[in-house]
Every structure is written in structure tokens, then in C-alpha cells.
Amino acid sequence: MNRVLGALKATYNFFAGDAILLVGVALAFVLAALLGEVAKAPNPVVAVVFVGCIISGLATTLGRELKGRKKP
């Protein structure tokens, strides 16, 4: 069991290593796929949502680094 968990953790660390980034990227791909395939949204809308989600993931994980910090 420990080995399985260890392997899972190593895989997660190798590919993502950051839960917020992973969720942001997953959300970007899932939302863009849904918008494009299901809602048949226009191409620019899909592209903007896709890139926007990626940037939001990065900004959110960086924002989390500010937790408990104040401007000196």
C-alpha cells in the first residue's frame, strides 16, 4: 500500500507537484472541450476561456504564496 501511495505521489510530483496548477490546467482543458464540443461556442471564446483558465491557475497558486505575508 505504501509503495502504491509512494508511486502515486511520485507520479503526481513529476507531472504537477502543485494541486492548484493541476486543477487550473484540468479546468482549462475540460471547460474548453465542453465549450467547443457541447456548447459549440465560437472559436475565440473557447481560446480566451482556455488561456484564461491557465493564467488563473498560475495567479491563484502564486497568490497562495502570499498567505500570511504583509508588505514590509
Place this chain on the structure above:
Amino acid sequence: MTAQLWAVVTASFLASAVEFVEAFTIVLVVGVTINWRSSLAGTFGAIVALAATVAVFGTALVQVVPIDALRLVVGILLVLFGLKWLKKAILRYAGLKALHDEEAIYEEHLAELRAKGEGTSARLNPFGVTTAFKSVLLEGLEVAFIVITFGIQANDTSQTTGILLAALGAAAALVLVVVVGALVRAPLQRVPENTLKFVVGIMLTTFGTFWGGEGLGIAWLGEDLFLLVLVAFYLAVAGALILWLRPYAPAKATPTAQELEQPAQEEVAG
């Protein structure tokens, strides 16, 4: 040679050059920032996989390989890898991350390896191998698609001649890209480590977004030229994020110029 066959060679040369530049950029940054052994191992693995695929499927490759699914998978992985690098580089530029924590542990490990006469540059790095492998495989497949489709369209002669000429155009593009790449390799290795890490993060995120988007069915405006727009956009966003974070940096954690100017190969991916 007819005008149509010249057109096949030229079109194949130009289209393949674009794909080779994309693949070579990633091979180059992996070689410079991680090590050349990992970069070349990934590249070699991809070439073997590619040769086997082309040998098995031949011109049927175009119908067999789901290129959009491959773009999607490679895109997801590159975006994840790119954002991970970008996050660390942004934190360091903003002064929120100095050479502490795991970097200090790494430096300690590096010193131990050096004491034993080993160096990280001699070791295969899974991140480096995987990144080079998937990029070369994807771009190589795209070149194979270009050669086959352009070659088949040269319908005033046999398909074999058309494909052969298209392959010659692609080979010329490869030689040109490799020569130019070899010329820029040395200057790249003198670039400060955090600058390289930042650039790699931008590049991987850009290519990941582009390929992932293509896999999702997004038709980028201007096709491959849109890569430049994405690079500019991610640079602007990263700059804005650094400006946002910088006021929160404690005075002592602000990296010194000396810390930021570590040689390019002083740090492994992470």
C-alpha cells in the same frame, strides 16, 4: 524537375522547418538547463519510436495516428511542466523565493556529488528525457504528415518520387535548424540560470497551450505564427505577476545579482 515538384520541395522545407524549430527549441532548452544527456536521450528515443511508427504504417500513418489526441496529451503535459517552472522563476524574480529550502538541499547534494567526482550533468533526468521525447515525437509525426501529404499531392509523377522530394525538403530544413541551433547553444549556456528557467517556463507553457488548444479543436489565428502572440502574452502576464508579488518580498529574501546569475546547468528541474 517540374514546377509542381519544386513547389512540393519548397512547401515541405518551409512547413518542416517550422516544426523542427519548435522541437529543436525544446531540445535546446532541456539540454542547456538540465543536461545534454537527458535531452539527447529523449530525442533519440523519440526518433526510434517515430522511425518504427513510420516503418510500420508507411503512408497509412495519416489515417492511423490520432494526431489531435496526441497534441492534447502533449499539450496538457507541457502546460503543467511549463507552469511549474514559471511559478518558481516568478517567485524568485519577485524575491519571495531565494536559494533556500529544497534549493539549498540540492546545492548540498550537488556538492556531495562533486566531492565524489560525479556531476548532475552526467545523469539522466526523467523530466528532461520526457520533455524532449514527447516534443520531438509530436513534431516528428507532424513532419511525417507534411512529407506524406505534400508528397502524395505531387500528382504529375509517382507518389514515391513526390514523397522522396518532400522528404528531401524536410531533411534540408532539419540540417538548417540543427546548424543554427548549434551556433546559438554556446551563448545560451552563459545566460543566468533564473532567466533561462523563466524563458523555459514561458516556452513550455506557450507550446503546451498551442498544441493543447489544437488538440481541443481551437484554430489559432495565423496558425503557427500565433505562437509569437502567446509568447508575448505570457511574458506580459508573468511580468505583471512579478510586479504584483514584489512588494511582499522580505528584504533578506530578495535574491542578489550573484544568486540570480548562477550558471545555467546548476539546477535540475523541479
